[in-house]
Amino acid sequence: MGARLGNEGKYTEALDTFKLFLNERKKIYGEEDYFLTQPYMMLGITYKNLGQNDMALSSYKLAETNFFLRSDPPQGLLGSIYINLGNVYRAQLDYSNALNYYDQALSVYQSQTSVDLEDISNAYYAIAEIEFVTQNYQSVIDIAEKCYASADTSNQIYFDNIMGGSYYNLKQFERADYHYKHAISFSQQYYDKGLDLAYAYMSYAEFLSAINNFEKAIEKLSLAYKILQEQQNFGTELSTYYEYEGNIFRNRAINTQEINRFKREKRQNLLKAIGSYKKGLTALEVDQNNPENSDIEIQQTRSLIDCIGLIKLIGDVYLEIALLDNENKGIDFSTNLDYALSCYNNTSNLIQQARKEISNDESKIQLSNLQYQTISKIIETAYLAYNYSGNQEFLDIAFNNSEQLKSSALFDKIANELAQENSLIPDSLLELERKLNNTIANYSELQYEELSYNEPDSSLLEEYNDKIFNASRQRDELNRYMEESYPDYYQLKYSNSTLSLNDIQNRLERKEAIVEYFLAEPTTEKIENGSNTDTLTSLYTFFITNDNIEFQKKTLSNAEIEALEETFRFMSSTDYMFTHNEDAKNYCVSSNNLYKVLMAPYEQYLDEKHLTIIPDGKLNYISFDGLLKSLPDTSETIRFNELDYLIKDVNINYANSVNIFLKNKMSKPKLRNHTLAFAPEYHSEEFEMTGTSYKLAPLPGVQKEVDAISKSVNTTIFEKEKATEQNFRKESGNFDILHLAMHAYINDSLPAFSRLAFTQNMDSTTLSADGWLNTADIYNLNLNARMTVLSACNTGVGQLQKGEGLMSLARGFLYAGCPSVVMSLWEVEDVAGTKIMTSFYKYLKAGKTKDEALRLAKLKYLDESNSRLAHPHYWMSFKCIGDNSPVYTSYDLYFFAVLILLIIAFSIDQGIRIKKARRNRQA
Numbered sequence: 001m002g003a004r005l006g007n008e009g010k011y012t013e014a015l016d017t018f019k020l021f022l023n024e025r026k027k028i029y030g031e032e033d034y035f036l037t038q039p040y041m042m043l044g045i046t047y048k049n050l051g052q053n054d055m056a057l058s059s060y061k062l063a064e065t066n067f068f069l070r071s072d073p074p075q076g077l078l079g080s081i082y083i084n085l086g087n088v089y090r091a092q093l094d095y096s097n098a099l100n101y102y103d104q105a106l107s108v109y110q111s112q113t114s115v116d117l118e119d120i121s122n123a124y125y126a127i128a129e130i131e132f133v134t135q136n137y138q139s140v141i142d143i144a145e146k147c148y149a150s151a152d153t154s155n156q157i158y159f160d161n162i163m164g165g166s167y168y169n170l171k172q173f174e175r176a177d178y179h180y181k182h183a184i185s186f187s188q189q190y191y192d193k194g195l196d197l198a199y200a201y202m203s204y205a206e207f208l209s210a211i212n213n214f215e216k217a218i219e220k221l222s223l224a225y226k227i228l229q230e231q232q233n234f235g236t237e238l239s240t241y242y243e244y245e246g247n248i249f250r251n252r253a254i255n256t257q258e259i260n261r262f263k264r265e266k267r268q269n270l271l272k273a274i275g276s277y278k279k280g281l282t283a284l285e286v287d288q289n290n291p292e293n294s295d296i297e298i299q300q301t302r303s304l305i306d307c308i309g310l311i312k313l314i315g316d317v318y319l320e321i322a323l324l325d326n327e328n329k330g331i332d333f334s335t336n337l338d339y340a341l342s343c344y345n346n347t348s349n350l351i352q353q354a355r356k357e358i359s360n361d362e363s364k365i366q367l368s369n370l371q372y373q374t375i376s377k378i379i380e381t382a383y384l385a386y387n388y389s390g391n392q393e394f395l396d397i398a399f400n401n402s403e404q405l406k407s408s409a410l411f412d413k414i415a416n417e418l419a420q421e422n423s424l425i426p427d428s429l430l431e432l433e434r435k436l437n438n439t440i441a442n443y444s445e446l447q448y449e450e451l452s453y454n455e456p457d458s459s460l461l462e463e464y465n466d467k468i469f470n471a472s473r474q475r476d477e478l479n480r481y482m483e484e485s486y487p488d489y490y491q492l493k494y495s496n497s498t499l500s501l502n503d504i505q506n507r508l509e510r511k512e513a514i515v516e517y518f519l520a521e522p523t524t525e526k527i528e529n530g531s532n533t534d535t536l537t538s539l540y541t542f543f544i545t546n547d548n549i550e551f552q553k554k555t556l557s558n559a560e561i562e563a564l565e566e567t568f569r570f571m572s573s574t575d576y577m578f579t580h581n582e583d584a585k586n587y588c589v590s591s592n593n594l595y596k597v598l599m600a601p602y603e604q605y606l607d608e609k610h611l612t613i614i615p616d617g618k619l620n621y622i623s624f625d626g627l628l629k630s631l632p633d634t635s636e637t638i639r640f641n642e643l644d645y646l647i648k649d650v651n652i653n654y655a656n657s658v659n660i661f662l663k664n665k666m667s668k669p670k671l672r673n674h675t676l677a678f679a680p681e682y683h684s685e686e687f688e689m690t691g692t693s694y695k696l697a698p699l700p701g702v703q704k705e706v707d708a709i710s711k712s713v714n715t716t717i718f719e720k721e722k723a724t725e726q727n728f729r730k731e732s733g734n735f736d737i738l739h740l741a742m743h744a745y746i747n748d749s750l751p752a753f754s755r756l757a758f759t760q761n762m763d764s765t766t767l768s769a770d771g772w773l774n775t776a777d778i779y780n781l782n783l784n785a786r787m788t789v790l791s792a793c794n795t796g797v798g799q800l801q802k803g804e805g806l807m808s809l810a811r812g813f814l815y816a817g818c819p820s821v822v823m824s825l826w827e828v829e830d831v832a833g834t835k836i837m838t839s840f841y842k843y844l845k846a847g848k849t850k851d852e853a854l855r856l857a858k859l860k861y862l863d864e865s866n867s868r869l870a871h872p873h874y875w876m877s878f879k880c881i882g883d884n885s886p887v888y889t890s891y892d893l894y895f896f897a898v899l900i901l902l903i904i905a906f907s908i909d910q911g912i913r914i915k916k917a918r919r920n921r922q923a
Contacts, residue, residue: 003042011049018042034070037063041081048088051285051304056088061477079108079119083126091304093354093370095130096363097472102126104469107462121151125158133305137166153190157183161203168207180204195237198227202237206244214252221245236303239283243310246276250317263324270317277317280310292318292339296346308350312374315343319381329388337385341397344378348401368405375401376520379540383553395551396501399542402518403498406614406657423488433478434780439471441752441776448753452688498659501549507662508546513609514658515602516542519617537561543602544658545609552601560597563590568621572826576873584638587872588631595627599646603629610851610884612653612661623825623876624652625858641862641870648859653851653884656814664819664883675715675841676735677706680723680742680759680771694745696757701830702741705791708838709739712845713888725758726769733782737887738818741791741837744809752776754809756790778812786887787820787850788813791828791837810881820850820882832874836861840878844888851884 005014022039029035044059064081067073086101106123109116124147131139144159144166151159160183167176180203187197201224208217221244228238250273254265281289284307288294291311322336351371358367378401386394420430447464450456499507508514518540536555543550570587573579598619599606613624625647632643646652655661681703682696706717716735718727723742732738743757753774760771790810810823822840836857843853861875 011046015043015046015050018046032066032069034066034073036066037073037077037081040066041077041084044084044088048084048091051091053088053092057085060085060088075108075112076116076119079105079123082108083123086126090130092357093305093351093367094358094363095134097358097476099127099130100469100472102130103465107465117150118152118155121147121155125151125155125162128159128162132162132166135169137169140166153186154196157186157191157196157200160186161200164203164207168210173211176207180207195227198224199237199240201227202240202244206247209244209248209251212251212253214248217244217248221248234283234285236284236306239280239303239306239310242276242280242283243306243313246273246280246313246317249273249276250313250320267321267324270321273317274314277310277314281307284310291315291343291346293342296350304350304354308347308370311343311350312347312377315340315347315374315377315381318343319377322381322384334385334388337381337388340381341378341385341394344374344381345397347374348378348404352404372405375405376518379518380520380538383540383551386551395549398540398551399501399516400498402516402540402542402616403657403659405518406516406616406660423486425482425486429478429482433475434782436471436475436478437780440468440475441780443467443471444776445753445774499662501544504544504658504662505546505549507665508544510546511608511610512545512612513602513605514542514544514612514614514655514661515599516544516614516658517598517616517619518542519619521617539597541598541601543605545605548605550602554597556597560593563593563597564618564622566590567594567626568618571623571626571872571876572621573873574827576871579871581637584640585634588628588634588638588643591626592628592631594622595629595646598624599627606650610651610653610849612655612851612884614655614657614661621825623872623879625855625879626872626876639867639870640872641865641867647855651849651851651855651884652879654879654881656811656881660814661882665885674735675709675713675737675739676731677709677715677717677719677739678723678728678742678758679703679706679717679719680757681720682743682757682760685760696743696760699741699743699830701834702791705741705834705837706739708834709841712838712841713737715739721759723759724761724769725771725773728758728773729781733784736784736786738783738785738788738813739791739837740789744790746809756809775809775812778809779815781816783813783816783818785818786883787822788818789822789837789840790824791822791833814882818882820880820884822850822854822878822880824877825879826873826877828877829874832861832869833878835864836875836878844886847886847888849884849886851880854878854880 001017003014005011005017018039022036022043025033025036025039040059040063044056044063047053047056047059060081064078064085067078067081082101082105086098086105089095089101090098102123106120106127109119109123124143128140128143131137131143140162144163148156148159160179164176164179164183167173167179180200183200184197184204187194187200191197201220205217205220205224208214208220221241224241228241249269252269254262254269256262256265278289281291284303286296286307288296291314296307296311318336318340322333322340325333325336348371351367351374355367379398382394382398382401385391386398443464447461447468450460450464504514520538520540522537539554539556541550541552541554543552566586567590570583570590615622625645627646628644629646629649630644632638679702682698684698685696687694687696703719706715706719709715710717716731718724718731728740740756745755745757747753747755753776755772755774758771758773761769788810790813810821813821836854839857839860840853843856844850846853848856858875858878862870865874
């Protein structure tokens with residue numbers, strides 16, 4: 001009966017029925033027994049359909065616990081439990097966890113004595129859906145082609161639809177069309193008037209609308225509606241129908257040349273689109289379907305991701321309506337901007353809410369990709385509203401949302417650690433969490449290494465996957481336990497701890513300035529005649545001092561984007577020793593053009609300032625040191641040591657976000673000022689990474705480098721055969737400054753496995769002693785250092801992730817608790833690197849801030865170099881990111897302290913002399 005009620009969409013009644021079913025089973029079998037598995041499963045499915053994901057998770061976990069109480073339970077049921085657990089995590093936008101459960105279900109199905117091909121195809125389809133929502137379209141196609149022939153008819157229809165969507169996104173429209181039509185044909189043949197056919201019609205209609213075939217799209221959509229009308233009053237399929245209907249209203253062409261008529265008819269269509277999207281929210285059983293007027297707090301919904309998508313679409317349409325009135329900018333313009341902002345803020349808040357409930361970094365990063373489009377729209381809309389009204393509130397909205405996409409997972413990590421530190425969670429639980437993280441990192445690396453072989457061992461892969469799966473599950477259960485058992489931790493973790501612009505200004509010193517960029521890059525709006533119609537790249541800039549804020553937008557031309565790319569190419573080129581004068585001139589022009597875009601609008605405020613830059617997108621690759629304030633005489637030979645670099649006038653620091661920068665500055669200073677330096681010795685050892693062979697070439701300069709540093713600051717050195725990974729793991733938590741002079745290798749496809757090369761131990765069978773420290777390992781170190789210096793190649797570069805920046809080795813040290821990192825943007829030349837690092841430590845010892853010490857070291861190198869050796873590649877690579885405060889007390893402070901003591905002593909002596917003189921006169 002409960003199943004029948006569920007099939008009819010009467011989930012509340014079904015829930016009551018399954019509760020009765022569970023109670024009857026408990027009367028017969030007790031509180032724990034294998035025969036409770038099924039009722040708990042049915043409860044989980046019903047809670048999921050009601051949008052009560054926490055209750056669904058709890059029910060599925062109880063189903064799993066009771067399942068294992070039988071000595072030889074049917075494995076197919078376990079696979080079903082894991083599929084359903086994955087579905088809940090997917091609904092919570094925790095895609096990484098969902099994928100773990102789907103993979104585990106697939107492993108269970110494949111290990112059965114009697115293999116059920118339908119179960120296997122179900123698991124593969126669930127995996128394909130995750131690949132689709134995370135935009136890995138080729139992976140979707142690979143999975144579908146692998147198991148399409150063996151799938152049952154229903155799954156073949158699902159695979160046809162998802163392949164149609166994948167081919168569409170890959171711009172292969174003929175293949176997309178074929179699969180959509182094939183899905184309809186199969187559905188008509190086997191499931192006439194069923195939801196599968198309705199969904200096939202809707203998917204095809206959305207595709208037709210995207211290629212501007214609106215008439216045919218409406219025809220297919222109406223066929224879907226006839227089916228849905230008979231079968232559903234609520235549900236995701238009905239919500240999808242209304243979404244697609246709204247898209248057709250929104251995108252339909254207006255056939256008129258008369259501008260006022262165009263605006264009037266376009267506005268009517270857009271309002272119809274909003275009406276359809278709101279009906280979609282109602283179909284998802286969202287209590288409040290007016291996101292332009294109220295804050296949406298969704299505890300229950302059929303689909304969080306669909307709900308977020310519809311609210312964003314409503315915001316997009318309100319923004320379009322506002323822009324129809326962009327010339328006149330009347331009251332409707334302002335009202336519709338407000339409506340759009342309200343919708344976007346609801347979307348962003350819901351994603352932030354989902355983010356807080358996720359414990360794994362990978363899923364948080366995937367959420368940042370999802371959030372990027374919403375944040376771009378918020379900043380665009382807030383800028384328009386701020387420009388129109390001058391209201392500070394819109395500036396705050398734009399800035400706060402820009403901050404949300406600046407290393408958001410890293411910020412969450414810092415906020416979580418602060419919550420743990422300021423609550424009553426026992427150290428034993430925190431240590432258990434750290435061990436679980438290490439287990440996940442170690443077995444993930446073993447899995448990655450095994451997969452890199454031409455013929456990986458399937459039994460080993462299964463073992464590693466089980467270890468990762470079990471540790472991940474224990475970590476999630478531990479996090480849930482800590483949240484439930486320690487309310488103060490929960491409140492601190494989920495509180496909004498970001499700083500307002502006024503708070504930021506109050507914390508800045510007079511000599512500090514911050515410039516934060518947000519790069520809104522082109523997005524494909526629609527397809528016209530099979531080609532993309534792209535928006536332009538917009539650069540939004542926030543310039544902040546303690547007494548001034550500037551908020552500006554600039555639409556970047558193709559020439560300005562090319563200037564950015566050309567500047568980086570020249571700085572990082574490996575052919576720097578063979579630079580032609582024409583190439584140098586091109587660099588000067590592009591670098592100067594980039595200066596005009598990025599810094600010239602604020603140069604009047606930069607005198608005697610310490611400038612902290614928060615870059616975004618491709619700007620992460622640029623060394624701002626090398627921006628030229630003025631052009632040299634390009635008719636003459638370019639002399640690199642005489643160019644008008646920005647660094648000659650300004651101290652330049654970098655940060656992941658303003659909030660992270662200021663939180664790190666607030667951390668308590670440590671007093672040891674003791675440096676740990678590692679300088680391995682290599683013997684041309686060969687290794688493979690992602691199918692490419694590499695050789696660890698000797699670096700004779702690194703021993704000289706650490707020896708020179710030790711002459712300036714108190715240093716413990718591990719060099720040559722002692723510079724092992726094991727020694728670093730053992731000692732790294734005990735020092736104030738970490739200095740690593742060694743090779744680094746960047747894995748762009750899997751950033752977690754970029755690695756630092758310590759002295760190699762070919763005989764080691766353990767990952768913690770093999771000589772490789774990867775980014776995932778670094779995440780799990782417990783560092784107390786105030787600064788890490790990565791005097792290695794490319795330590796500041798890696799895969800660019802929206803919302804996180806560069807997934808670099810340097811990020812790993814920031815994530816591990818080190819508030820400041822000096823890193824490199826490209827391959828460091830051995831001799832130049834040694835000179836700059838030696839000078840850097842001398843200036844640090846003199847009490848300079850980190851950014852000023854690095855600037856002075858670079859300028860010293862420039863002064864002592866001829867034009868060829870002053871090529872930007874030699875000296876610009878190093879950058880300081882994070883807390884820029886000094887690590888040593890300034891000599892000037894010692895001088896003033898001694899001077900003050902002498903003045904006091906002199907005053908006391910003079911006082912004594914005067915008193916003696918008075919007594920002598922009186923005598």
